[in-house]
Amino acid sequence: MAFSNPNITATSIEATELMDLSRRFRVTGVPKTVVNDSIEIVGALPEPDFIEMALQSPDGPKG
């Protein structure tokens, strides 16, 4: 995703090594994805579902 859009940065984090980040983002199972420190996705999803969840507005669906 990061490679496709210059507005996106993707960081892979080793959860057992960076425990402070794991605690901050309440990582209790992996993989866990956190988008803009707000949208959380636990587990692996099919690509379309992952993209939709990752790019959703943190305020929730509009309308």
Next chain:
Amino acid sequence: MGLLSASDEAVLRQHLAAIDTPVSLLLFTQTIGGSESGPVAKQVLDEIAALNDKITVVEKNFVLDTGDRTTYGVEREPSIVVLRNGEDTRMRFLGAPTGYEFVPLVEAVLLAGTGKVELEPESEQKLAAVTTPTNIKVFSTPT
């Protein structure tokens, strides 16, 4: 003693053979007072780089290389920044990329070295519409 077996090396060498563009892996570590996983991260990167002459590892000092830290937004060590022909791909790795992080690292290197995005066209369309800074963190573990 290497982290990769001879058979693993052979498989990876073939997998990475498609790389046609230089890939630089910037590794930020702190020798004194830093994380113990810094040397492990270096060993992982060195073994990957040995599989293709277009992959290079560039060591950066987390304490002294403040300019590069600012340029790439590096706040922790060890951190890996993936460059394609000298340009930031915006792909980062925090911590030693062993275990489950290893495959994403290899795929990131392959992506940077080939430029071939393997997303569905619909996904690429949605990504193209992102106009605000978006940070994606993916947590994984070694085992």
